[in-house]
Amino acid sequence: MERQVIKVGLLGLGTVGRGVYRILIDNAESIKQRVGIELEVKKILVRSLEKNRGLDLPEGILTSNLGEIVDDPEINIVVEVLGGTNPTLDYVLEALRKGKSVVTANKDMVAEHGERLFAAAQQNNCDLLFEASVAGGIPIIRTLxxxxxxxxxxxxxxxxxxxxxxxxxxxxxxxxxxxxxxxxxxxxxxxxxxxxxxxxxxxxxxxxxxxxxxxxxxxxxxxxxxxxxxxxxxxxxxxxxxxxxxxxxxxxxxxxxxxxxxxxxxxxxxxxxxxxxxxxxxxxxxxxxxxxxxxxxxxxRGAGEMPTASAVVADVMDAARDLVRNVPGIIGCTCFEHRPVLEVGQTFSKYYIRLKVSDKPGVLASIALVFGNKEVSLKSVIQKEATGKTAELVLVTHRVQEQNVQDALMDIKQLSSVIEVANVIRVEGEE
Amino acid sequence: MERQVIKVGLLGLGTVGRGVYRILIDNAESIKQRVGIELEVKKILVRSLEKNRGLDLPEGILTSNLGEIVDDPEINIVVEVLGGTNPTLDYVLEALRKGKSVVTANKDMVAEHGERLFAAAQQNNCDLLFEASVAGGIPIIRTLxxxxxxxxxxxxxxxxxxxxxxxxxxxxxxxxxxxxxxxxxxxxxxxxxxxxxxxxxxxxxxxxxxxxxxxxxxxxxxxxxxxxxxxxxxxxxxxxxxxxxxxxxxxxxxxxxxxxxxxxxxxxxxxxxxxxxxxxxxxxxxxxxxxxxxxxxxxxRGAGEMPTASAVVADVMDAARDLVRNVPGIIGCTCFEHRPVLEVGQTFSKYYIRLKVSDKPGVLASIALVFGNKEVSLKSVIQKEATGKTAELVLVTHRVQEQNVQDALMDIKQLSSVIEVANVIRVEGEE
Structure with a gap:
């Protein structure tokens, strides 16, 4: 391909947008060497053209008109850092329909409308990259x-x-x-x-x-x-x-x-x-x-101006590389299976259970009996005096199905000696 | 491109080679879905055709003749898991010259002969991928x-x-x-x-x-x-x-x-x-x-059969994607700068210094004086009795140039009260 520069349109100039702009300016030389072509921000969509952005911006780069970005054939990559889903989703779909590769940091939009977005990207043979949408600067999407x-x-x-x-x-x-x-x-x-x-x-x-x-x-x-x-x-x-x-x-x-x-x-x-x-x-x-x-x-760092912008610009560089080589969409949607998502009752875990109980004999036995009936076996028990009349009972279970724990807790709440199920927290990360 | 399958030649069937073969067989279906094309190991170069490999291998897949891999136009990706540099370097250069993309796990070869290898890859428009050469399963190369x-x-x-x-x-x-x-x-x-x-x-x-x-x-x-x-x-x-x-x-x-x-x-x-x-x-x-x-x-995990093989196969998948889209070499060598590597004397660090000294008055003062003369300022000092006649002195310096520490230690070794500079260890990871 003959182009000397790839032009980028930015949707939004909030915290992350500012960071993206800064990196593209400050690290322009090394970015050019890594991608093999220069990247230039041509237009930035903002709501107010007057607001002071604290940035040294070229004359005329700001626009409040989406068309100046999505209808500009010179712009090949659109970076969405507006946030939210309305009207952002429409803007992004419009950019994809116009054949722009899209980079987004928008977890709400990707989580809620991923299917539509990836379909539009595939149909129009565009990259849709979203590394910054999860865990900011940590490159977990590309890693997976x-x-x-x-x-x-x-x-x-x-x-x-x-x-x-x-x-x-x-x-x-x-x-x-x-x-x-x-x-x-x-x-x-x-x-x-x-x-x-x-x-x-x-x-x-x-x-x-x-x-x-x-x-x-x-x-x-x-x-x-x-x-x-x-x-x-x-x-x-x-x-x-x-x-x-x-x-x-x-x-x-x-x-x-x-x-x-x-x-x-x-x-x-x-x-x-x-x-x-x-x-x-x-x-x-x-x-x-x-x-x-x-x-x-x-x-x-999972958030913040520069860590998130780091992830956005890495995606922009990938999209630019794909454009230079004429292979946008080289890594598309990978949801090629259709697996059921299990109900929480079907999951397995260990459980920490904190109970407020009457401080009288036989309470632990009655509680242990209920757990036993629901096949919830206990790994450890701590009993502490709270006031004169109440005690705190902390139980940790072995690995067990959630439904059994929920069933047991329903019964335990009915026991006259149990004042309150104060908290139930799952235990993970050990065999 | 019209091909239905990309064929792979494996150089070596040791620990990592076995892991690579296993993953390509066991995860073949998901690999195919992710790459968009099937990957097939066509030939494996080994020294002995007779040795039991503990693998269920197709008839005739083993060869002791490099030519059956590098001269086979059907094989597009060569995976080098032989290790060492001799004759491995020649094998890999030969594969690159024949236009094969190469995936290697060989840190010795990449560290010692990287420049030649990357030049050959670029000349022949091939991928040369080496994620597994550093830190095994950790995807640090692609991340950088x-x-x-x-x-x-x-x-x-x-x-x-x-x-x-x-x-x-x-x-x-x-x-x-x-x-x-x-x-x-x-x-x-x-x-x-x-x-x-x-x-x-x-x-x-x-x-x-x-x-x-x-x-x-x-x-x-x-x-x-x-x-x-x-x-x-x-x-x-x-x-x-x-x-x-x-x-x-x-x-x-x-x-x-x-x-x-x-x-x-x-x-x-x-x-x-x-x-x-x-x-x-x-x-x-x-x-x-x-x-x-x-x-x-x-x-x-930085090593081991399967973690290392995980990195190798990810590279094979990238190489295959690039072949399918006809863009091998999309991310090539990135050494486009020429920066000096500093001498260790020019580096800065804090230092832990353990000395064996005579247990008599004035020793610490004389040592502190030498450090002071060389502009090495001390952050903390621990003095402990070792035997009746000797003591152990442990010093931690502030951040200082290495050369100053080395100069000070030269002088300190000359002090009659200093029996031994037992150890000097740099301190990093704090401001």
Whole structure:
């Protein structure tokens, strides 16, 4: 091909968009040498042409008219960093229909509308790359699609939400309560004023839906991801975890089984010696187990202007390479299987169960009996006096099917000696 | 292109070769779906046609004649898992000259003859892929070449030799001495009967030469890698490290500075809280710092039949994709800069220095004076009585240029009160 430069259109100039623009300018020379051709941002779609962006922008590069990007035959790559799905999805579909390769950092859009997007990309013979949509700067998508492609992936699980990891790290280090740490995280800008997407696990759910779809080659709809946040985690749970040799992390977990795939997000006890246990603050890490490679882990910053932009620009470089060689779409959608997503009741785990009970003889026996009837066998029991009249009972089960635990807990709640099922947290990461 | 199958020739059927063959057979269906075409091993070069391979091999697949692979126009990809450089280098050059894409797991060959190999690959428009040559199953080459390509890489350092990491982990856990742990590692098959390549740091040196060449886009000759092994590490050093809040790891370290690049292999104190500190046993991990992405780490098994084969087969799949799309060589050699490799005297580090001294007044003062004269400032000092007449002095310096430390040590060895400079170990991984 004869072209001297590949032109890029940017949709959005928020935090990540600014980072993308900066990298394309600051590292232009090394990018050119690696791709073999120059990359130039020709147009940037923004809502307001007046707003000060804190960037030294060429005259006329900003536009509020989508057509100036998608209808410009000179622009071959469209980078979507607007976020949200409305009107973003329409913009991206329009770009694909016009034959542009698309790079996106948008986990909501990919998780919710992946099928439509990949179909449009394939139909129009375009790249649709989305490394930045999961775990920011950690190159986990390309790793699953290419580097570990020789493996049948058995498990993918990890810390894929920085806000909650920051909060749980603080709670662990300081013994503080959820509400206090949330306020602190909000003050420091690590948590949004409406923190639901993070602390409710919904952000992580989108990411594990994307990761599991790629790892297991089957589309995992977001609606099928069992999701539980960290709002119920108390300082007591953190302290018990520590006493039992664990730390609590919010994990996205995906496992391949003969019957189908398990995909879930919930707070999890993991052993202190597990590589994920040492991943603190806002860092993310994804653990992958493949049939050939065994255990691997990928660690880095899961969000932020420059780490996310690093992933976006790497995708832009791949898309540009494919355009130079005239092979866009060389690695397309890999969801060529159709496997069932299992109900959470069908999953297997160990369980930490904390109960508030009356402090009188025979209570433990009656509880143990209920678990025994539901074939839930107990690995360890801690009993502590709470006040004079109540006691706290902490149980850890052996590996057992979730449905059995749920059934047992239904019965246990009926026992007159049980005041409250204070918390139930799954235990992962050990044999 | 019209072909239905891409045929592969295997050079070698040792441990890794067997793993490659197994994955190509066992995961054939998913590999076909991911690449879009079937992969078939047509011929395998071996020395002995008679030896039992413990594999169910098709009649006639083995050959002891290289020509049956490199002269067969049906074979498009040659996988080199023979090891060594003689005659392997000639075989691989011959394959490239005949237009075959080559996948190799051979760190010796890539580190020592990379320039010739990449020139031959480029000339013949072939892929030359070598993910498995560094850190086995960890996809660090593709990560540096593609996923982090938007970054200027500032540092790459990591645990890239499993044998020494196993030994240092044992020494740390058990307080045992080097010689005892080496015998144990040899008995368990983790160390060779001649362990020099591993414990002398030479294996790690090859790998960091390859990694730094890719990270900094400049060819780093193996001869320019400063290399120090772990044979001098004693149980005492391990104990002092622990007391000071560190663990000892054999690291390959590469840093980019304005003046050039630093590339070295040596035992290193790293803080217990550093992500690399928790990487135990035979596991490898590579830490990468980029200007945009910040800190990242990649963890997994650095050797072994299946992890290494996982990396080889991923490369075979990439080569096959490129052949299907008729774009072999899409990501070629990236050494487009020519940067000096700095002398070890020009590097900067903190230093742990253990001295055996006479136990009499004024010794510390005289030693401190020498360091002061050479502008080496001390961060901490531990003094311990050894026997009645001698004492042990453990110093940790602030960050300082290596040459100053070496100069100071020359003078210190001359002091009558200094019996021995027992060990000097660099400290990395903290600001």
């Amino acid at each position: 699609k290419q580097s570990l492609a020789a493996n049948r992936i058995q498990e993918v699980f990890g810390i894929i939400n920085g806000t909650t990891n920051y909060m749980l790290t603080k709670m662990t280090q300081e013994g503080s309560e959820f509400d206090d740490v949330l306020k602190e995280a909000q003050a420091q800008g690590y948590a949004e004023s409406d923190p639901t997407a993070d602390v409710g696990g919904f952000d992580a759910a989108r990411k594990i839906a994307i990761l599991s779809s790629i790892a297991f080659n089957t589309r995992v709809p977001l609606s099928r991801v069992y999701t539980e946040g960290i709002t119920k985690i108390s300082a007591e749970d953190i302290a018990y975890a520590n006493e039992l040799g664990y730390v609590i992390k919010l994990l996205g977990i995906a496992k391949s089984r003969d019957e189908g795939v398990e995909v879930r997000v919930h707070p999890t006890f993991i052993p202190k010696a597990h590589p994920l246990a040492a991943v603190g603050d806002v860092f993310n890490a994804v653990f992958v187990r493949g049939d050939a490679v065994g255990d691997t882990m990928f660690y880095g | 070449k593609q996923s982090l390509a938007a970054n200027r890489i500032q540092e790459v350092f990591g645990i890239i030799n499993g044998t020494t990491n196993y030994m240092l982990t044992k020494m740390t856990q058990e307080g045992s001495e080097f010689d005892d742990v080496l015998k144990e590692a040899q008995a368990q098959g983790y160390a060779e009967s001649d362990p020099t390549a591993d414990v002398g740091g030479f294996d790690a040196a090859r790998k960091i030469a390859i990694l730094s060449s890719i990270a900094f886009n400049t060819r780093v000759p193996l001869s320019r890698v400063y290399t120090e092994g772990i044979t001098k590490i004693s149980a005492e050093d391990i104990a002092y490290a622990n007391e000071l809040g560190y663990v000892i790891k054999l690291l390959g370290i590469a840093k980019s500075r304005d003046e050039g690049v630093e590339v070295r292999v040596h035992p290193t104190f790293i803080p217990k809280a550093h992500p690399l500190a928790a990487v135990g046993d035979v596991f490898n991990a590579v830490f990468v710092r980029g200007d945009a992405v910040g800190d990242t780490m990649f963890y997994g």
